[in-house]
Amino acid sequence: MKFTLKIWRQDGPQDPGGIRTYELDEVSEDMSFLEMLDVLNEQLIAGDEEPIVFDHDCREGICGSCDLMINGEAHGPEVTTTCQLHMRSFHDGETITVEPWRATAFPVIKDLMVDRSAFDRIIASGGFVSVNTGAAPDAHATPVPKENADRAFDVATCIGCGACVAACPNGSASLFLGAKITHLGELPQGQAERDSRVAGMVAQHDHEGFGGCTNIGECTSACPKGIPLDVISQLNKDLRTAIKHGH
Amino acid sequence: MALTGLIFVGYVLAHMYGNLKAFAGEAAFNGYAEHLRELGEPLLPYSGFLWIARVVLLASLVLHVYAAVTLWRRARAARTTKYVVKKNKHSSVSSHWMRWGGLTLLLFIVWHLLNFTVGKVNPQGGPTNNPYQLMVDSFEVWWLTLIYLVAMVALGLHLHHGVWSAGQTLGLTNSVRQRVLWKRAGLVLAVVVAGGFSLVPISVLLGVIS
Numbered sequence A: 001m002k003f004t005l006k007i008w009r010q011d012g013p014q015d016p017g018g019i020r021t022y023e024l025d026e027v028s029e030d031m032s033f034l035e036m037l038d039v040l041n042e043q044l045i046a047g048d049e050e051p052i053v054f055d056h057d058c059r060e061g062i063c064g065s066c067d068l069m070i071n072g073e074a075h076g077p078e079v080t081t082t083c084q085l086h087m088r089s090f091h092d093g094e095t096i097t098v099e100p101w102r103a104t105a106f107p108v109i110k111d112l113m114v115d116r117s118a119f120d121r122i123i124a125s126g127g128f129v130s131v132n133t134g135a136a137p138d139a140h141a142t143p144v145p146k147e148n149a150d151r152a153f154d155v156a157t158c159i160g161c162g163a164c165v166a167a168c169p170n171g172s173a174s175l176f177l178g179a180k181i182t183h184l185g186e187l188p189q190g191q192a193e194r195d196s197r198v199a200g201m202v203a204q205h206d207h208e209g210f211g212g213c214t215n216i217g218e219c220t221s222a223c224p225k226g227i228p229l230d231v232i233s234q235l236n237k238d239l240r241t242a243i244k245h246g247h
Numbered sequence B: 001m002a003l004t005g006l007i008f009v010g011y012v013l014a015h016m017y018g019n020l021k022a023f024a025g026e027a028a029f030n031g032y033a034e035h036l037r038e039l040g041e042p043l044l045p046y047s048g049f050l051w052i053a054r055v056v057l058l059a060s061l062v063l064h065v066y067a068a069v070t071l072w073r074r075a076r077a078a079r080t081t082k083y084v085v086k087k088n089k090h091s092s093v094s095s096h097w098m099r100w101g102g103l104t105l106l107l108f109i110v111w112h113l114l115n116f117t118v119g120k121v122n123p124q125g126g127p128t129n130n131p132y133q134l135m136v137d138s139f140e141v142w143w144l145t146l147i148y149l150v151a152m153v154a155l156g157l158h159l160h161h162g163v164w165s166a167g168q169t170l171g172l173t174n175s176v177r178q179r180v181l182w183k184r185a186g187l188v189l190a191v192v193v194a195g196g197f198s199l200v201p202i203s204v205l206l207g208v209i210s
Helices: A031-047 A117-124 A136-141 A146-156 A163-167 A175-186 A196-206 A220-221 A228-244 B002-024 B025-037 B050-077 B098-116 B132-137 B142-169 B175-205
Strands: A005-007 A018-024 A093-097 A108-110
Touching: A018 A228, A117 A175, A117 A196, A146 A175, A163 A175, A163 A220, A163 A228, A175 A196, A175 A220, A175 A228, A196 A228, A196 B142, A228 B142, A228 B175, B002 B025, B002 B142, B002 B175, B025 B050, B025 B132, B050 B098, B098 B142, B132 B142, B132 B175, B142 B175
Parallel strands: A005 A093
Antiparallel strands: A005 A018
16 A cells, blocks of 8 residues: 655654655555554665654553544544554555644654653542552452443543543543543542542643533544543532532 | 523523514513513512523623633643644534634624614614514514524524533533433424524514514
């Protein structure tokens, strides 16, 4: 397969950056999107050019490192992570535009790589259970109704990739927040810190410069893990309860 | 945003009910306008209820616009570099029209109050102290009716997303069933309110009400 790639190149945080166009031939349809970029990078290195910087780690769709805006869609046209997206999802001869996540809270480090430590700081402001809840076998000691366990597990699949922020017209991270709040809020271990958790995480979210949610729903359609929009309602409900309790 | 929005939903439903009195004739329509002023008497003074409603609505409007401007500014600050290519995948048209549609409604409200409440402009030069005649004279002018119909499209879109969004903001849509319920409520209210309001101007233009 042959592609015309329009890729965002930016030397560093201060560089204004811009789109550069590359031609790539003999791409296998079974390559992942990242492998295709690897091939392009080898070509660039061979030509004594600076390779394109992009984030990746596990390449198994579970770490949340890869983060590319492909043709205006977070992680591209399929509901999956960029590493699990294959070139067969595009047609031969297609022009593909690749950009980094665009959010003030996710500043560009270089080219397609952004700094997502804002998410880490949000987690550090409440997205945890402070006490040791035991090792894996101890999980059986605390019964959890199946309905709660299912919901907690479904939203715990959030890998913190930031696609929700990238897709949101408001640049809000409410889906990420909601997933974390709902995950711990559904479990007995998460109850003691439930109020302080939501208050702390929302305050940090706003402090980082993410936008406010207007329930448009682009986040949930971009989410590679299919986190549903009702976690944002849960987030608002928990926040309301926390405010009522004096937070 | 959600609470003031729901106040407006209650208000437009009551307003639409009053407008539909036009189909019952001049006496019923003007009588209703008079009853609104007498509502709550003798506990409240003449026009007392109306003034309470006006104060509540004005305060809601100020808060609603303030919240909207804050969200708009936050959104602009949250993404200063725009995407070269950006697709919207599954979001509704109404959700993308909240800001410009809301601004359209704000301008419309100013015009609407000048037309019927504060200024009482009769475009045909007829009486201005007779609500029924003022309404008929206004809607017989095609471009005035058109302004109102455009505003009703904006209102319908605003309600379609706004009602469901209010449910989300208030934390009342925590399951698939609740989500579907609130989305349906938004659609039904949008169709009923925008449709109900549009009936009167269209009927005047077609000569059903004269």
